[in-house]
Amino acid sequence: xxxxxxxxxxxxxxxxxxxxxxxxxxxxxxxxxxxxxxxxxxxxxxxxxxxxxxxxxxxxxxxxxxxxxxxxxxxxxxxxxxxxxxxxxxxxxxxxxxxxxxxxxxxxxxxxxxxxxxxxxxxxxxxxxxxxxxxxxxxxxxxx
Numbered sequence: 001x002x003x004x005x006x007x008x009x010x011x012x013x014x015x016x017x018x019x020x021x022x023x024x025x026x027x028x029x030x031x032x033x034x035x036x037x038x039x040x041x042x043x044x045x046x047x048x049x050x051x052x053x054x055x056x057x058x059x060x061x062x063x064x065x066x067x068x069x070x071x072x073x074x075x076x077x078x079x080x081x082x083x084x085x086x087x088x089x090x091x092x093x094x095x096x097x098x099x100x101x102x103x104x105x106x107x108x109x110x111x112x113x114x115x116x117x118x119x120x121x122x123x124x125x126x127x128x129x130x131x132x133x134x135x136x137x138x139x140x141x142x143x144x
Contacts, residue, residue, distance in 0.1 A: 003142055007085070007135035011101035014082045017075045024072040028065055035061045085137040092116070093130035100127055 038058050086094050099112045113123050135142050 003135050003139045004131060007131060007138050008101065010078070010082050010085070010138060011097060011131075011134070014079065015102050017079050017082075020075045021072065021079060024068050024075065028068050028072070031061055031065045031068070035065075081138065085134045088133055088137040089130050093126060093133065096123065096126045097130045097134065 035058065038054060038061065105111065109120060109123065113120055116123065132142055
């Protein structure tokens with residue numbers, strides 16, 4: 001397994017995972033509100049040989065909430081692990097990795113060189129050192 005590649009992917013996806021946490025929570029709230037309104041509808045008429053449309057909607061709602069809850073837990077855990085991995089870095093290393101992986105833009109390297117007052121080679125050295133530290137903090141190793 002290429003742990004450095006995994007670590008870089010963790011950093012690349014961090015902003016989206018962090019945003020997903022709030023979005024998933026909001027989606028679960030909407031589903032909970034929908035479920036409450038579904039429960040309020042009368043289902044007095046028995047259905048022979050299966051479920052009513054109302055019961056199917058309720059089961060689909062429950063299923064979707066369970067899947068989203070599972071996704072929420074995974075996203076929260078991955079965000080927390082990434083943040084713990086970033087804690088081992090000094091301020092400049094963390095900011096360099098954030099610049100490379102969180103704040104990607106056109107002419108990103110040039111922008112970062114200017115921001116940190118560094119030559120490209122030195123910027124890449126700091127990035128590589130920081131990524132190595134982050135990888136070890138995340139996975140306990142760099143290569144196997």
